[in-house]
Amino acid sequence: MRNFVSLKTLAFIAVLGCLALPASAHHLKKAATAMLPVTTSSPKARALYEKGMADYENLYLERCNDDWRAAVIEDPNFGLAWAWIAFNSGNPDEVNEARARALEVAPKLTLGEQLMISWISKVQQGDFIGGISAMNDMLELYPKDKHVLYLTANWLMGENGTDQAETLLKRALAIDKSFPAALNDLAYVDARNRKFDQALAAMDRYVALLPSEPNPHDSYGELLRMAGNFEGALTHYRAALKIDPDFVSSQVGLADTYALMGDQEQARAEYDKAIRFAHNETDRVNYEMQKATTWVRQGKYVEADKEFANIAQIAHAKSLHLGEAQSYRHMAEYQSDDQVALKDLKLAEDALHHQGTITAVDRDEEMSRVLRNRAVRASRSGNQALAEESLKQLETLASGSRNRVIQSSYEGAQGTLLMDQKKYDEAVAPLEEDQENPFTMELLVQAYYETGDTDKLHEMEAKLRGMNVPTMEQALVVPAIRAKRPNI
Secondary structure: OOOOOOOOOOOOOOOHHHHOOOOOOOOOOOOOOOOOOOOOOOHHHHHHHHHHHHHHHOOOOOHHHHHHHHHHHHOOOOHHHHHHHHHHOOOHHHHHHHHHHHHHHHHHOOHHHHHHHHHHHHHHOOOHHHHHHHHHHHHHHOOOOHHHHHHHHHHHHHOOOHHHHHHHHHHHHHHOOOOHHHHHHHHHHHHHOOOHHHHHHHHHHHHHHOOOOOHHHHHHHHHHHHOOOHHHHHHHHHHHHHHOOOOHHHHHHHHHHHHHHOOHHHHHHHHHHHHHOOOOHHHHHHHHHHHHHHHHHOOOHHHHHHHHHHHHHHHHHOOOHHHHHHHHHHHHHHOOOHHHHHHHHHHHHHHHOOOOOOOHHHHHHHHHHHHHHHHHHHHHOOOHHHHHHHHHHHHHHHHOOOOHHHHHHHHHHHHHHHHHOOOHHHHHHHHHOOOOOHHHHHHHHHHHHHHOOHHHHHHHHHHHHOOOOOOHHHHHHHHHHHHHOOOO
16 A cells, blocks of 8 residues: 555646756755754654654554654654654644644754755645745755655655656665665556556565565555456455554455455445554544445445445544545435535535634645536536536636646536537547546546547546546446446
8 A cells, every 4th residue: 555645635737847846946055964854852752753754654654653743752842753743644633733833843943854844834734836846945955865755756646746756756766776665656656557567566576675564565455456456456455464463554455455346245344344443533434434435336325325424423523524524525426416416515515614623735625526526516407507606616726726636626627517518629638637537537438439539538448447446436437337338
């Protein structure tokens, strides 16, 4: 498994100027050291911080938080430890407090540390241009720090900046050809590009490098599942759990794989184990949503409604308003009645504006998804005024941000509405900017058919039919496509 942290997250647009990696954008003076410094008054705190970074690279995503929490107890002025708590924690209150503490001590730290804190904090607060500028400056200052290269590449993959991430990962591996974390992420790049032979060869190396760690098997399982080898995926997930029964990511991997195989009853049993042993409440809510999606895969929408409504209530009670909003949005996505869907989307929007501590980036990204769905549902129900209003809101949100998730939501909505108007030629360009979304991919197949682009049609249909990701969008689109044309 790979934790592509997008603060939070996967859509792609051609705003690459913002994500460019300039050779000397601000002509910063060369750093005095090759590695980004870590400022702390406590040797114990430093050791805990470094253990946390190692745990993060090995996907112990709650254990690393515990390491960093222990580090700031030893040194309350440990800026980077606070920053990484903010980056990785699933607790909204903790994220906000940790970010504030990091920013408070940042002026006393080295330039490199200030840039890392600025990158994390600005992106979380919705300032993508400022955050990415700080990230690029940090990369310019420390071009030979493999850990900095990896951390930024990992984040870029969460934002679907796959090409830029690939460049950074190759630079990290040029420094250390046996750097496990970079090798892992580069395998995911290959898998996204459907170069599964290369990806799986990298997994063999990754397992050999870290034979006693669970994540190499976990990643191997995920990549095999992406390639459609479900039995192989199950074998590797079980191998990861044999190494560490508490590696919950692999328990979720088992459940996700059974769901994609069509065995929803077994999937729910496996999700129940993951829910029971979840390391934090945010993860628990996410696993509950994955379990609820199994009812959608079975076409049992009454059961799905009950599950998602219950999850939303639990998330609300725990002040996890992002999870609450996501639950209502997922309900809207599978509704057959547009008016019911629009009501669910209103509940999702309301959840995003409850008094709470959702980061600006999480709120804006989720709001973009809500607006996208609202524009489409309103258009299809004949409410063109609401459709145009929602698209306009989405355009305003997108024009004020370089966030790829938001941009993708806008392009996908715009293209979908053009398809509804049978403006196929005009729809292709915006849809192509959102072509990792199964809803969009399905429309692109139709658009290519209508415009006579048979090569792209077959390429997109093959990609869509081969999509094995455990998402609501995949559940609603891909199995139906496969059933419609089973011999392709």
